[in-house]
Amino acid sequence: xxxxxxxxxxxxxxxxxxxxxVNAGGHGRPKVVVIGGGAGGATAxxxxxxxxxxxxxxTLVEPSREYYTCFFSNLYLGGFRSMDSIGHxxxxxxxxxxINVVHDWAVGIDRGAKTVTLAGGSTMNYDxxxxxxxxxxxxxxxxGWDVSSQNAMPHAYKAGSQTELLKRQIESMPQGGVYAxxxxxxxxxxxxxxxxxxxxxxxxxxxxxPTAKILIADPKPKFSxxxxxEEGWQKHYGGMIERIGPDFGGDNVSVxxxxxxxxxxxxxxxxxxxNVIPAMKAGRICEIAGITEGNWAxxxxxTMQSRIDENIHVLGDASAQGDMPxxxxxxxxxxxxxxxxxxxxLTGSKVFPAKFSNTCWSLVDTDDGIKVGATYxxxxxxxxxxxxxxxxxxxxxxxRKATYEESxxxxxxxxxxxxx
Amino acid sequence: xxxxxxxxxxxxxxxxxxxxxxxxxxxxxxxxxKCKACHAVGDGAKNKVGPQLNNIVGNAAGVVEGYKYSKxxxxxxxxxxxxxxxxxxxxxxKPKAYMPGTKMxxxxxxxxxxxxxxxxxxxxxxxxxxxxxxxxxxxEITLSDATLSIEGDVxxxxxxxxxxxTCHQVSGASEGGVPAIVGWPRVEFVYAxxxxxxxxRPNPVMQMMAGGLGDEEIAALAAYFEGLE
Numbered sequence: 001x002x003x004x005x006x007x008x009x010x011x012x013x014x015x016x017x018x019x020x021x022v023n024a025g026g027h028g029r030p031k032v033v034v035i036g037g038g039a040g041g042a043t044a045x046x047x048x049x050x051x052x053x054x055x056x057x058x059t060l061v062e063p064s065r066e067y068y069t070c071f072f073s074n075l076y077l078g079g080f081r082s083m084d085s086i087g088h089x090x091x092x093x094x095x096x097x098x099i100n101v102v103h104d105w106a107v108g109i110d111r112g113a114k115t116v117t118l119a120g121g122s123t124m125n126y127d128x129x130x131x132x133x134x135x136x137x138x139x140x141x142x143x144g145w146d147v148s149s150q151n152a153m154p155h156a157y158k159a160g161s162q163t164e165l166l167k168r169q170i171e172s173m174p175q176g177g178v179y180a181x182x183x184x185x186x187x188x189x190x191x192x193x194x195x196x197x198x199x200x201x202x203x204x205x206x207x208x209x210p211t212a213k214i215l216i217a218d219p220k221p222k223f224s225x226x227x228x229x230e231e232g233w234q235k236h237y238g239g240m241i242e243r244i245g246p247d248f249g250g251d252n253v254s255v256x257x258x259x260x261x262x263x264x265x266x267x268x269x270x271x272x273x274x275n276v277i278p279a280m281k282a283g284r285i286c287e288i289a290g291i292t293e294g295n296w297a298x299x300x301x302x303t304m305q306s307r308i309d310e311n312i313h314v315l316g317d318a319s320a321q322g323d324m325p326x327x328x329x330x331x332x333x334x335x336x337x338x339x340x341x342x343x344x345x346l347t348g349s350k351v352f353p354a355k356f357s358n359t360c361w362s363l364v365d366t367d368d369g370i371k372v373g374a375t376y377x378x379x380x381x382x383x384x385x386x387x388x389x390x391x392x393x394x395x396x397x398x399x400r401k402a403t404y405e406e407s408x409x410x411x412x413x414x415x416x417x418x419x420x
Numbered sequence: 421x422x423x424x425x426x427x428x429x430x431x432x433x434x435x436x437x438x439x440x441x442x443x444x445x446x447x448x449x450x451x452x453x454k455c456k457a458c459h460a461v462g463d464g465a466k467n468k469v470g471p472q473l474n475n476i477v478g479n480a481a482g483v484v485e486g487y488k489y490s491k492x493x494x495x496x497x498x499x500x501x502x503x504x505x506x507x508x509x510x511x512x513x514k515p516k517a518y519m520p521g522t523k524m525x526x527x528x529x530x531x532x533x534x535x536x537x538x539x540x541x542x543x544x545x546x547x548x549x550x551x552x553x554x555x556x557x558x559x560e561i562t563l564s565d566a567t568l569s570i571e572g573d574v575x576x577x578x579x580x581x582x583x584x585x586t587c588h589q590v591s592g593a594s595e596g597g598v599p600a601i602v603g604w605p606r607v608e609f610v611y612a613x614x615x616x617x618x619x620x621r622p623n624p625v626m627q628m629m630a631g632g633l634g635d636e637e638i639a640a641l642a643a644y645f646e647g648l649e
Contacts, residue, residue, distance in 0.1 A: 047582070329586060336582045352579050355632065357586075359625050373625055375632045387631060389624035402597055406587075406625070409598025413587040 029057040030346040033116050033126040035106045035285055037062030037090060039069075040132030040315030040331035042418040047339035049097040055347050059100040059124060061116070064160070065089065067419075070190065071328045072411055073159035075363060077167050078200030079207075086159065092420035109289040111309050128342045131297070132315040132331065133283025134158070135189050138295070141279035142182055142255060149257035153274040156197075157189065169273045170201060176211040177272035180262045182253055183218040184277045187296075189317045189326045191224035192372070194277055196362035199229065202237040203365055215271065216243040217264050219251035224325075225362060225372055231393045232364030282318035296320035301378035302354050303341035304334050313338040322382025323374075330358045332414055337378075354378040361407030367397070369404030443533075448541025451534050455526075461545050470524060476503055477543040478550040491649065492521030492603040495592060499599040501608070506559060508542075509535045510607060518605045521649055561615050568610060570639035577644025580637055583629065590648065602648035609642035 034045045037060055045060040052058075066087045075081040090101040108117035109129070116124045137155065139146060145153060156166040170179060179201055183194045198214055205212040214237075223229075233241045244250040249265020255274060262269045281287075281295035291297045291306045297314040298307040299321050306312040315338055316331025324330040337354040344351035359373030374388030391403065452461070458469035465472035471484035482489050482497025489497065496519065501507060511518045512535045514528040529535045543551060581590075587598045594600040601609070615621045616630035617638075630638070 332586050333583070340579070350575075352576070355583065357583055357629065357632075371625070373628060375628055387628055389628055391624075405597030406623075408596025409594065410587045410596075412593070412595035413585065413589050413598055416589050416591065416593070417585050 029055065030127045031057045031059070031125055032128045032130065032342060032346070033124055034058065034060045034130040034132065035062075035116065036132035036134060036283065036316075037064070037067055037101075038132060038134055038316065038331065039071075039328035039414065039418055040317075040335045041130065042067075042090075042093065043332045043335035044130050044132065044313075044315060044339045044342075045099050046093055046097055046418065046420055047336055048342055049093075049099050051339065051349070052343050052347055054098065056343065057100070058098075059102060060090065060093065061102045061104060061106050061118065062090065063103060063105050065103050068159035068163070069328065069411075069415065070157065070159045070193075071414075073156070073163045074193065074197045074200045076163060077156075077170070077197060078203045078363065080200075080363065080366075083164060088415055088419045090419065096420055106285050107288070109285065111289065111311070114311060127311070127346060129312045130315060130338060130342070131283070131286055131289065131291075131312060131318060132335070133285045133318050135280040135282065135317045135326075136284050137278040138281050141185075142253060142276050144255040144257065145182075145276045145278060149255075149276075152257040152260070153255060153276045155277050156275060157193075157277050157280075166273070166275060167204075170204060171208065173205075173209055173212055173272045175209055176213075177209065178213050178215055178269070179205070179273040180215045180217065180269065180271040180275065182255065182262065182274070182276045182278075183216055183220065183223075183250075185219045185251075185279050187326060188277070188280045190360070191325050191327075192229075192360050192362045195223055195225065195229045196364075197275070198241060199232060199237075199362070199364045202233065202240050205240065206237060212240070214241045215262075215269065216241070217250045217253045217262060218243055218245050219253070221246055224360075225370055225390065227393050228370045228391055229362075229364065232368060232370075236365040236368070280317075282314075286314065286318050293320070301381075301383040302337075304338040305341070313342065322376075322379075323385040324356060324358055324376055324383050325360065327358055327360050328414065329360065329410075330356070332417060333357050356383055359410070361403065361410065363404055363407070364400075367401040367404050369400055369402075369407055371403055371407070443536030443538070443540025445537070445541040445544050447533075448537035448539070451529070451538040452541055454529075455538075458524075458526075461542065473542055474545045475547055475550055477505070477508065477539060477546045479503055479546065481507075490519075490521055490523040491592065492519050493523075495594075495600045495603050496605075496608070498594060499601070499604065499612075505539055507608075508539050510605070512538065518607070519603075520605075520646060521603050559611055560620050561611065561618055563611065563614055567614070567635050568607065570635055572606070572636075572639035572641065572643030574640070574643045574647060576637070577640035577642070580633070580641050581644050584641070584645075587625075592649065601645050604642070604645055606639075606642040606646045609645060610638055613638045613641070 034041045045058050048056055049058045069086050072086050093099045094101045105119040106116050107119045114126050154162045154166045156162040252265045254263045262271055282297050286292050286297040291308045297318050299314050299319045304313045306314055315334045317326040333356045343349045356376040361371045363369055370391040372390040375386045376383045377386050459473050461473040465474055467487045471487035481501040481503050482493050512529050515522050515524045588601045592600045592602040613630045616626040619627050
């Protein structure tokens with residue numbers, strides 16, 4: 001019998017189906033390992049798998065089986081979304097895109113051998129590695145707070161149980177009690193996030209505890225969409241919210257989780273809920289990989305490749321890329337550029353010039369949405385802003401409602417772009 | 421002798437003439453014979469294979485009660501398609517080219533005068549309010565034939581489209597204030613994007629996204645999204 005090439009391939013395929021363990025890893029397809037299944041990692045994994053049409057073996061490492069998006073978790077606090085509605089699983093990525101989804105922590109990276117070690121003990125090879133681990137907190141950035149106090153003083157800046165805990169604490173506040181937020185210094189995940197959160201907490205308190213107060217200790221002189229938020233706070237929650245900026249000691253804050261006190265510039269405040277959002281750095285795996293400079297991992301704007309190791313791409317919050325804010329939208333946008341670059345490098349597919357975009361919507365109160373956005377291009381130095389917009393103060397109610405409705409559409413869009 | 425109907429037609433035609441329709445409704449009535457197998461119009465008209473056509477000219481697309489539209493038309497309707505003279509004329513010229521996925525199996529009316537006459541005839545069954553509310557004959561912006569005739573590169577469009585898919589779902593599903601954009605007739609997509617680019621349409625996100633695109637890129641996106649279902 002004459003064995004044609006086609007028949008030969010067919011036979012091999014059949015054999016590998018019947019004996020997957022024997023052939024696993026041994027069939028010569030280029031391997032991409034993605035660490036982190038959020039807006040950056042899930043999108044990158046999906047686009048590489050989808051567009052390489054099986055030519056690239058994609059593994060996604062993500063500890064959570066159910067992923068709760070940080071974006072829209074403030075809306076859960078405000079009562080506008082259920083926790084279920086911001087939870088997503090990885091079933092479609094595994095079943096429809098053929099991605100090997102591994103629920104484990106990556107704990108080691110050997111850049112010389114190009115391997116990733118998991119907490120469970122196994123080791124995986126990669127040709128390209130994509131790190132999209134999000135953020136971790138800087139120890140000691142808020143004196144008196146560490147991860148062991150996160151139950152007494154939740155950060156709720158990684159969505160899920162922390163968010164539920166914070167909401168429960170707010171609901172349990174005594175009438176006329178105080179919710180305090182220790183806001184983070186720049187740069188941090190989701191620039192409008194703390195202020196949207198304040199809006200959502202105020203919305204909830206206005207319904208259940210209208211004499212309660214909100215106190216923000218903020219190390220930054222100004223913040224994202226400040227004029228819009230302050231206009232909204234005045235309009236919807238007059239007198240409830242007080243913000244102490246660095247001019248009044250908002251940059252000199254410590255906490256005592258046992259006594260439930262916040263000390264601002266030497267003055268001790270007893271509070272009922274204390275939401276501490278510490279200073280942030282790249283997810284720890286970037287440090288372990290040895291690709292950080294300072295707190296973040298510097299990357300090339302053209303491909304999102306690490307400046308330190310060209311076999312590694314870093315996406316989203318963890319990267320130091322230039323002008324883009326650390327947002328889910330940004331990570332999703334960067335993921336598409338990285339996915340294209342990775343496919344180009346591994347399979348020779350066409351690579352188009354990188355372009356990026358971002359928009360951040362925030363909800364101030366019912367049907368009162370605001371937004372800020374920009375487009376970006378890649379330069380040799382950084383991701384550079386091209387054009388942008390921001391909502392205006394004094395917009396009419398119909399436009400604000402339309403902006404909120406647009407954000408709902410965006411949420412549905414980006415989560416289906418991430419999870420399939 | 422004039423029947424009541426044709427008198428009403430004359431009056432309405434007077435209104436419609438102000439929006440610059442060139443057709444003759446009486447000649448249009450003859451053209452309509454080609455449509456009759458599937459469409460009824462006039463008093464008591466009911467849906468047949470196609471929807472009944474009272475009040476279609478100048479009205480929002482996809483609003484006839486009890487009619488199940490194709491996905492393609494429903495998506496366009498969601499996106500705000502108005503059956504004004506320009507849109508109807510484009511559609512009637514070659515329905516499947518204008519709207520891939522339409523259920524209407526009709527090869528089209530090649531002659532512009534036939535289309536004008538037919539639309540003028542159908543306009544006699546539209547309410548005066550509907551006609552008055554319809555946008556004038558002209559589109560919101562003017563595009564050159566050179567811009568409109570760019571043959572978009574589908575592969576390039578697919579790449580560019582990844583930017584759109586952060587908000588617009590590739591499945592054609594839509595939620596909240598973000599419309600579905602799959603299956604749109606190319607020409608509608610091109611006009612919409614240029615209208616954002618020229619800041620004639622108000623949404624700042626779309627103005628920004630379209631503002632970063634050249635004519636070739638808009639054509640590429642139009643070609644890509646038209647081919648999706």
